[in-house]
Amino acid sequence: MNLFAINMVLAFAWVALTGGLTLGGLTTGYVVGMAAMWLVRPLFPETGVYFRRLYYWARLIVMFVYELIVSSLPVVRDVFTPGQSSQPALIAVPITVTTDLQITLLANFISLTPGTLSLDVSADRSTLYIHAMFGEDPDAIRAQISDRFEVWVREATE
Amino acid sequence: MIHDLIVALFVLSGGIFCFAAGMGVLRLPDLLTRMHASTKAGTLGSGLILVAVAVQFAEGTVIARAVAAIMFLLMTAPVAAHLIGRAAFRTGVPMVDKTVCEDGVADALRARPGEQAPD
Amino acid sequence: MTMLEYVILFGFALVILGVVLAAIRLVRGPSLADRIVALDLMTVQLVSFGGLTALLSGSAGFLDVAVVLALVGFLATVCLARYLERRILLQAEELT
Amino acid sequence: MELLLALSVGVLVAASVYLMLDRNILRFLFGLALLSNAVNLMIFASGRLTPGAPPLIDAGEYAPTGVVANALPQALVLTAIVIGFGLLAFTLALVYRTFMTLGTVNSDEMRVAEPVDAGKEAGK
Amino acid sequence: MQSLILTTTTRLLAALLLMFSVYALLRGHNLPGGGFIGGLIGATAFILYTIATSVDEAQAALRVDPSNLAMAGLGVAALGGIGAGFAGDPFFTGQWLFLFRDGDSYVPLSTVLVFDIGVYMAVFGGILTLVFALEQEI
Amino acid sequence: MADDYPSVDRVMGGPAGWISIAFPTILFLYFLGLLPEIAQGPQVHGIEWVPSLGVNLSVLLDGLSMTFVLLITGIGAAVTLYSARYLGNHPDYPRFVSYLLMFMIGMLGLVLADNLIMLFVFWEITTIASYLLIGFNADNANARRSALQALLVTGTGGLILLAGLIVLGTVAGTFELSQILTMGDMIRAHPWYLAILLLFLAGAFTKSAQVPFHFWLPNAMAAPTPVSAYLHSATMVKAGIFLMARMNPALGGTDAWFWILTLFGGVTAVFASVMAMRQTDIKQVLAYTTLMALGTLTMFIGAGTHYAIMAAMLFLVVHSLYKAALFLMIGIVDHATGTREAAVLGGLSKVMPLTGLAAALAAISMAGIPPMVGFIGKEFMYKAGLGLEGFGAFWVTMMAFAASVMMFAVGGIVALKPFRGDLRPTPKAPHEGPWPMLAGPLVLGALSLIFGLVPGVLGYYLVGPATHAVFGQVLPVELYLWGGINMALILSLLTFLAGWLVYRRHQSIRDRLAAFEARSPIDFDAGWDRLLDGFKAFAAWQTRLIQNGSLQRYMAVMFATFVVMVGGTYLLKGAFQGVPGLSADGVHPVQWTVLGLIVAGAILTVWTHSRMTAIAGMGAAGIGVSLIFIMFSAPDVAITQLLVEVLVVVLVSIVMLRLPYLPRRSKTRFRTGHAVIAGGTGLVTTFLLMSVMATDFDRRLTTFFEVTSYPEAHGRNIVNVILVDFRAMDTFGEIVVVAIAAIAAFALLRGAPRRKPEEES
């Protein structure tokens, strides 16, 4: 987060220079600062990682939003159609990510995506327990999580 | 006009998701399925309307605030769902009969009853 | 009134209906957890309400309501969930 | 709207008062919280209602353009809300402490400061 | 409450809330916000912290006794009012200093802001005092 | 005081004693020096005290006040001298003396006052002093009871008197007696005259123990002996007599005055004389004869003729002299023998000759036997009585006669019987008293004799001027021992005869009276107890009724009061003037829904029997309220409201972990009465709010804030500018509330040792 801090300092400097302490000004300052850092990146040995990380974060967020929209639709359909087509299930999902941040991100990701909801993490942090609304095929759900979500999360955070 | 259309689209879809969330919470059979509706549709609905606001005003500060609000929603909604779901499960809130439970999951969820009761 | 305003009003109606539906769940329960879910959803829907008001009035001031709500509504839910979990340990069952 | 709002405030007040007349002080507390809300609404409405125009001065202007909502009752209500919160919070703590000490939340069972037989003794 | 997910989120969220509360405080004079709202939001940050961890940890993170903070806030607010006395004005008269003035844009410093900071501290400290005290009872 | 007379380790009570003796003595001598001057005519001196209320420290020196002053100080000197020896070693003697001096000062101020309010001030001082004096032996429950009784009876009279003083002052336009006394005709013609009269007489009658307010006086005997003497002979009880005499020029002379005073006075005199016969304790006997004298005095003041007034003034002096002597004497006897029972005592003159002498002088005067001054007093009474017209003459004369007969007999009982005959065994071996205690009775007895022999002096210096002052006109006053053979003399002789017969048969009379009293349903003293008990029971009953300890009841009464008062005013004053017009855009369905949400939340909170559901209901209502704030352009308020809602939920969710559940619905029956109160409150609120919103609104303040907010206060958020600038003082107070609420709650939670709830529900 060192670089992020530097970037923030730059953003505040921008605000001071241009006046107008607003979130907009700050964001502008942050972007401008980032651009400046990118220009002088040889001076910062870690800038490469910093910018790649930014890309992964952006991808994570985008995918997150996408999955959210896509996954909402079946729920909405089930809500509006008469009767219940869902097949709820409680599923254990083994996970490989290790840090707190990764586990949290993954769990949240799962909660916001296709008919799944994280209920808890096992004490040894190796398993996520989730509730699936359309849990006819637990293995497919497990596969989706480990193949896609886990990867995105890991890439964004490592 | 296009601008208005986009805004209208976001507003409309957001509204529908909000409504759907309410509907789901009311109609779905058990707590955990209701939570699906509230967590996903609710968050999405509100997010979409915030996007509409951002588009409509198209000002830096407004966009920033709208984005911030969306971020906050996305950060908090799943955590809240996790906490309620876990608590509900631990307190034995009933699930619909057709729920399939993998081996050990129920035990694992109930195994650790939070903290010890004080005194 | 412009088309957009009609749409916004319609959006209002949808959101408020959603709130009402959630409120019905709030009343009906049956479990405390259900009520917490309903209340949580209501706060989230209020975020929409704030946004829609901002749109309708043309004043971004209302957006702040949405931002604050998005942040702190969570806190109420967390506290209630914690209550739900701990209560079992501290006292006899209150399921309704 | 004015009429409806007045009616709603009335219902809110009636509900709160009914709660406050309960011998269970928890229900009193709920009534108190509701009543605060009702009175806040009342002050707010007393300053008249203006939809969709918050009392903010847009950048570049020196005064609000057009009619904006009455800012003063808003400030008053804001103050009242915060004060009400402070009082409610204290009361909550008081109820809690009372229960822990006296073992009841039923006000009829709290007869420590005014014992039932005090009057009779004096009559002798 | 023991939850890895909550604890992790709280780390981020509490910091965000604190930042946001300062933001709400500073811009309150021009947009919705101000000392109350700022103080309330700031307090929620530490409440979240308390719930995710414990009173002791939250207290340690805060370092100062919140009741002292609340009372000090009253003092700061009073100072914001007393400041006017040095200019020969009545209590609470706003004293303004416009830094970096350039046309309509400037960084304002004022006794009004000092007062609002006092409000922030009082509300923040007061609520945390309450929450910590109640929480320790459980 | 088992140790007989105190040894002299505190000579004459020490400094306190010396001061107490010197004070009345010096004053007595001083006023004695003024006597010739005052005999020429009254004087008024004064300084301002509370001029804005018309209250001054002004002194009216005339014959009446001089007579009283000399009695007070003269007998005061005797009593203080006596008590210095009698009580000098008592650990509380200084306290006693200070009460005594306070009492004396009160009496002096009272009789010297020219200002009515000043008179009242001193009147009340005597009440307080007598309370403290009667209760001096505070360990004795009886003394405490008697003190309270005296205080309440005379206090009641005092307060009624105050009303009378104020009304009289209003009628007369001044509180100065020297002026009021000249306005008699105007006052008597005033429509409020009767009210004033009754108010004054209530004060006078209670203080002077007229039947039926007499019962406190015999009970006041619990006070140490010299005190009784002082109280009963010279002073306190005569304050009422003084008041009637003083007011005679202003209030007297009417039929009401005549009949009230003569009837009450006569009944009191006769009743008291009979009761005196009934007593065995000599001190009690004397107490009742005092009552008798008071009745007689009242009667003659009421009679109101020049002769009657003269008789009253003369008898006043006569009575003071012999009664003080007798009280002091009985103190010596009590001290010497250990008893005051008339039946036990006899033959004391052998061992206590000087005491016997004093007793004899006083008793002869009391019996009205020449050449004592008492004889003159009796003669003038008969003359005055016979000089009246119609039934009045008969009544007054008969009552005076009956009283005199009894006085004759009582004189024998108290002074003759204990000293004559054979010495009887008593609890202590009797011996003569020391000189400080003997001096008083002897001097007073001697004066009774001297004044009887040279009545002119008395007439010229005291009785004459006093009569002038009371009668209001200057007519000649001549006192003489021998007035020739007339009807009065014949009555006197009859008095002696009848009195002698009564004295001879007094034992059997007493027995019969005792038997009668035992059967009589009327017992004033017991009646007092019943009255007091009844009052206490009533007070307790009403307090239990009102302050019954139930919070629920308190709350209900409070809200009911609100509904009745506010709703009643609303209806009574026609505040309803139509409903407010709807806003331009009508009622949006969204608004309907939001209001519905509020209402639903409120109803849910009432309806549910689950705490958390109630909290959810409150939450819903709170959310609805914040939606209203959002809809009607109050973002700051909405944010605050939401934040506070959340915080409330946070706090409640913590606290509820420990608090018990609400009772099941079966236990919470619907409370109709409460529902009516609640509904009424809601209805009142609705109508009030509606009516307010229906009026035109004055936006002056708001407009000012809108135009100055940015240019002068440098803020674009008007609400915030109001909070931190325009109305910063409110905010200042408000944050104090928040901070102090927190500190108070913290102190509350930490202030008590942590305890388990006594019962888990």
Add this chain to the structure above:
Amino acid sequence: MSWLLVYPILIPLLTAVLSYLFRNSPAGRWISVAGTVALLLASVVLMSEVLEQGVVAAQMSNWQAPFGITLVADLLGAVMVVITAITGLATVIYSLSEIPERLERLGFHALLQTLLMGVCGAFVTGDLFNLYVWFEVMLISSFGLLVLGASREQLDGGIKYVLLNLVSTIMFLAGTGLLYGLTGTLNMADLHLAVREVENTGLLTTIAVIFMVAFGVKAALFPLFFWLPASYHTPPVAVSAIFAGLLTKVGVYALIRMFTLVFDHDVAFTHTILLWAAVVTMVTGVLGAAAMNDFRRILSFHIISQIGYMVLGLALYTPLGLMGAVFYLVHHIIVKANLFFVAGVAKRIGGSTDLSRLGGLYAHAPVLAFLFLIPAFSLAGFPPLSGFWAKYVVVKAALDLEMWFVAGVSLAVGLLTIFSMTKIWGSAFWPAHPDGIKPRLSDLPMGDRMALMLPIVALAALTCIIGLFPESFVLFAERAATQLLDPTDYVTTVLGVQP
């Protein structure tokens, strides 16, 4: 000069802050003492300013009235501030001995100071909503003080006190909102003018009655006084004393202020209600006192009864009546606080405030007995003590209006007051102690004796001074009453314009 009006608020606040921050060291308590002394000095200066210049006003934040908040002191306001400072100082000194260190560490002094702040604020503010705020400051501080220590009695009494007072506060707030909605202003001087423009006077009267009920609770009028006897005997004595002396008087003050300055449009209606409320209050209060068997509970019921006299003075609405009310206010604060102080000492040396478990004070603590008699007789209205003049003026005012019944009741209540006072005297002082204790003042450590007796002696001396030299106080009350009945000066000074 504008700062003179701020000091009574600012000094206690700063004192509260500092004494709280130093609550764990002895410094905290001495800061509290010093701050109260400063408050007394400031209030005296304010008083002299008001005496010299008439009504004094200051516009906070420098905004012209009625837009900003105005602080204003007329004679009544100024004297109430002075008396607050006096009572506060007495309480602080008394508390040096009475309040254990444990409670000091919990913030006793801060709570006491903010209580003074709230009370002073209520007395000097010229703004209705601001009055509400100061009421709340006062209220929350009193809550804290009342339950400080959290004994069982305190909690029970506290619940009743808190809940009932909260309701009255909400009524006050509602009334304020409605009045604002009707007139569009909050400044009380401006309200004086604005109510004359109101067309729906019936509505105005209705709102006036809301205030009457709300302040009636604060002032402990019948039938709204329940909270007082339920709670006043429960907290530490120093707290009881300042509550008994000051708090209900703030309610009376508010009644006087509102029903002379603002609601004078329908006196025949509003003040008649007040009149009968006052009469019944006098009677029920004193009967309550007669029924009690505890030193402090008797005194608590007396408060109610005496409040009746004050409100009666207001209800009569004549110069003499208001003068009586003002005189009564001042006199009663001093006397009543002092009686509670005495009760505290009695408890300390005699072991209880229950009259059946107390005794021997007359024999063994004669000084205390004497110091009890002064306020006790003063309260009962015996001349020549302060209470006599108070009662005299009120009764005379009633008689001047030919209200025989009212005057009669006030006199009868005076008698019953005497009765209940003798109840204390006849149980706690005269008879021997039931447990054979010899309650001696000399048994107290020197420091404690100083701290406890100094306030008692000082207040008793004040009672005597007022009683023996009443002229200047009467003149003062007269001037104050004149100001109240004709608020032209007040309005002109606040608004800076001729009305």
